[in-house]
Amino acid sequence: MEGCGEDGQVKLLGVAYSQFVVRVRIALALKGIHYEFIEEDIQNKSELLLQSNPVHKKIPVLIHNGKPVCESMIIVQYIEEAWDRKAPFLMPRDPYDRAIARFWAAFIEDKVIPSIVGAFKGQGEEQQKAVEESVANLLLLEEVLRSTGKAYFGGDGIGLVDIALGGLLVPIQTVEKVTNIVLIDAQKTPLLSAWADQFCKADKVKEALPDRAEFFVRLSARRAKLTSPPLAN
């Protein structure tokens, strides 16, 4: 899918299994933007990647007409602003609602992700603590859905916060399977549970999600390494 024409030349450097890359792919898919996906080898990063993101050397990187944009949520906001005439709108119009969307996106980055990583990597008491934190964080997001009464964090359609959290769904659901713990509990967080189902089935989203079977194999291997004696890492 060569990215050219009225959208300009759009390339996305990434790996299909990265939740951060998935976020960008979802945003591009929703906006109907054609792009060239360049699969990177993380152990052997391309010259293009190293030049495009010299500070962090990380994926995803969106390259639009030769100019690189880095950091997944910054890329999503860029996509929204560079293609601001293309529906759907990923950000609300009202400045206050925008601030709230950014707040929750930051919460997902700063609190949700670390707690889930902790649940995946930890063992025993440490893991238990991380699981409790994860569940507490997800309960706060449940509360947001409850207070708005809408299907998505973005309202009637997918928005910034849906993308921020939605990109993590396959990892979260895989962590649950691999470690045998429940994070998005259908009873404790029914709205979030329903949201997760709806999001993963949504048009344009499902094609952008990573292969679950492959992801399960990947995470299982990592978990095995982490938990095998002598304690790895």
Add this chain to the structure above:
Amino acid sequence: MKGSGEEGQVKLLGASISPFVARVRIALALKGIHYQFVEENLQNKSELLLQSNPIHKKIPVLIHNGKPVCESMIIVQYIEEAWGNKAPNLMPKDPYDRAIARFWAAFVDDKLVPCLRGVFTSQGEQQEKAIQESVANFLILEEALRTNPCSSGKLYFGGDEIGFVDIALGGLSGFVKALQKAISSVLIDEEKMPLLSAWMDRFCEANGVKEVMPDPAKVLEFISAMRVKFTSPPAAK
């Protein structure tokens, strides 16, 4: 300075020594927005603060017509957007330039601030490592100032005027200067980082900024007192 009138009612909950609060005060000052500053006692947080930021319970919190906005750089973006017709513009117009501004602001928060926190709270080898990392991050910012199209050859990261990245980094100036004194070590070396050094002086003297920067003596007092706590045995928390 009661905040009302055509801007609506604007309150800022904060602590005058906080660099994150300084960021917001700078943005409000540059836009000429009147507001009521509520000095919080962080050992005894007000009911209003706890209600306005129940998740993090932190300052700054901007309350505009009763609605709270949290997280300093989110507040700065809000100020820019809610008062979008008021000059100066704190964010560039072009989407690509905006992405670059957000990138560097995120760099300051995600990379630089944790290192500075490390310098602040640790000692010995751990502190040495944090100092080296902080210096490395400042060098990256020096390079950005030198080569970014927006800032190259200009006075500020934002170009001719103070912008988003200037506020993100500049708000930390008081803290950085006091920290250098407290640890007797230079983080922004004038010779190694001539542009950043000059930028910081210029920023701190700018109209809108100088009036709201925290009192250097108070910041040094705070840092010194906290360092005694962090570095006294048994490891205090």
